Amino acid sequence: AMEGGPGARIREGDCAVLKRDEVFKAVSVLRRRKIIFEKQWFYLDNAIGHIYGTTFEVTSGGNLQPKQEVEETTTETKEAGTDNRNIVDDGKSQKLTHDDIKALKDKGIKGQEIVQQLIENSTTFRDKTEFAQDKYIKKKKKKYEAVITIVKPSTRILSTMYYAREPGKINHLRYDTLAQMLTLGNIHAGTKMIVMETCAGLVLGAVMERMGGYGSIIQMYPGGGPVRAATSCFGFPKPFFDNLHEFPLSKVQSLLSGTFSTETLPADPEENALVEEESNGLSEEKQSSLQETEEEPATEAPMEINPTEEQDTMDINAEDVEFKENKEKENKENVREKQIKQWERRKKLKEAAALLREKNADGLIVASKFHPTPLLLSLLEFVAPSRPFVVYCQYKEPLLECYTKLRERGGVINLKLSETWLRNYQVLPDRSHPKLTMSGGGGYLLSGITVVLEKGKSDSSNSEALKVEEPSSKRCKLQDLPC
């Protein structure tokens, strides 16, 4: 449900995102917890109660203080040069030394004032062109006027953050590619979606945001349990999770063949967490999972603790019989707790299986490290006809194969293999130009729409394949053959 009225306020326990220029970092809002961000140390305590979007300055004590609105003195016509033909960069134009600047900082002089001092003590400043002066001021401000904005997490913020900080965790899924997936998949309130992702729960969170708590989601997961580190960052209200189900990939085949049972549950999440970490991402990205210490907010649900094992190694030489009896009682309670938990897991698994068996999901979203073909071929079975599906892959080639296999299978139309190219711009009077290109590196998408699958009619699926292919027109090279 939407929050109306004035902006949401920062509360203790929230997952908030710190922002400075284009750099983001997700943190848990906890009192007396030291935060490092952009070479600055501070506590978030003073931020609690302020509206999200507020910009703060870091005081010398490591506390946050809302930044005062300052009037920019832009009306004065500054002295400036016309070009840089006579400006020699000998590194000596700034008269203030490192020590001088440090002294100013130690005195508690505000960043704004330091920048002013630097300008006044620069011999070349007034010879620079106006543009160069602007650039110089911007650069010094960036360095000395450290302001931090605390923003509310959203798909926009988190997908940008993850792509910049930990792309390996999300299979290099660039935020514009994620945006395409959400639209191509027609993700909206009231649908029943199947999501399979190994992107730390970012894609799941994005889907949940666009569903607004309406409808249901079945998350398919490899190994022992789904990773939802990023999902918890969104700060969804608890009811959003009521209709979030999960189902293990390892049970998909049995479900499809009708031999599904809950007798053998997938292994404990705790045991498999290690396996997940190791196999997450490619070899060159392994480093990113090790960097995890500060990046992840500490809001992930605690792993299931297994107390009975710990009991075995306890010293039962205690003379106190009562103590022993209490321990036995505790053992029994723990075993009972474990049984209840297992029973609950079985129940949830049966529920998820029942939802899947209906084979009427409204869409399928796949974004994982796995080869997409086996996932698509199996998971599409659970999707109703005339519904969209989108699969992301970091690489193009597996999607070429997936495309071909889907054509052979039939029951899909409007297959499209695509990628998006994104370019940011600097827009300033007389200084507008593209900033940087991010072509390539954003990943690829294969999307399509399901149709009623006619099994056992090989000739009709062939003609279907021919019908949906682009005709080999006279414009095509002789060597090109439709797949």
Next chain:
Amino acid sequence: MSFVEYGDTIKDGDTAIVFLGHESMFPVKVQHGSVTQTKYGVIRHSTDLIGKKYGSKVTCSKGGWVFILHPTPELWTMNLPHRTQILYSTDISIITMMLELKPGSIVCESGTGSGSLSHALIRTVAPSGHLYTVEFHQQRAEKAREEFREHGVEHLVTVTNQDVCKNGFGVSNIADAVFLDIPSPWEAIGHAKSALKAEGGRICSFSPCIEQVQRTCLAMEEYGFTEINTLEILLRVYNVRTVSLPIPDLGKAAEDNSSPGFDSSNPSHQGSSCANLQQGTVQFKSGVPLREVVGHTGYLTFATKS
């Protein structure tokens, strides 16, 4: 069916999409007694459509067949009747995400145009949000209202026929997001600001020309917007094709029968490509770019109201 809720079977009054084949489809208004002509023959709504499951194959009178699809804003965008140049799903996707739209959001839009973006916005903010869309052309405004009614979404949208630059969006201090696709967006920035909620609202302006973007960015700055950022997004589509390349005849060394390097006549040749021994060609699968691609639609400028 509606554009914001899936239905299973085709009903009288639905808008359905008839899919004929590769990138060939058109929308159809399902009505008892109606008949639709296609190149495969005639489709009789009463017998061929109504009551059938969406996604079904329908055989037409001449024997050819089509698929009937449930409408989505994306399919609508590809098939709607153009009254103006429209926004396509690539731009719509990034706009939706960057404006942080979701169920319950209140959005303002101008101009409504042909309703391409409008349908996508309505879909995203449903069932608890609302779209206030402003169109200064009277017939276009009316046509938009009609379409929203036919598509079952009229309760989620208010169409106002006025000039947004003069009279704004008709609401104040409630919008989570504002979108502008008009010739002079800088003239509407002030109105956009007053329509937006007090803090944290998002704005987006779409302009084909960089000069428009420059003026808009200045206006945004003047009105105190922050996080001003301009970008453009382009779609690259690939056709999946099996490609055959001939192997050049480099002749043979004088007496030596085995030539080094690439030899298509060597049966033990390994690798990802499969050699065609007969014709001296190598086959491989490729994602081939389209011949004609969209090079530019417009620049998107986003900002936050602080």
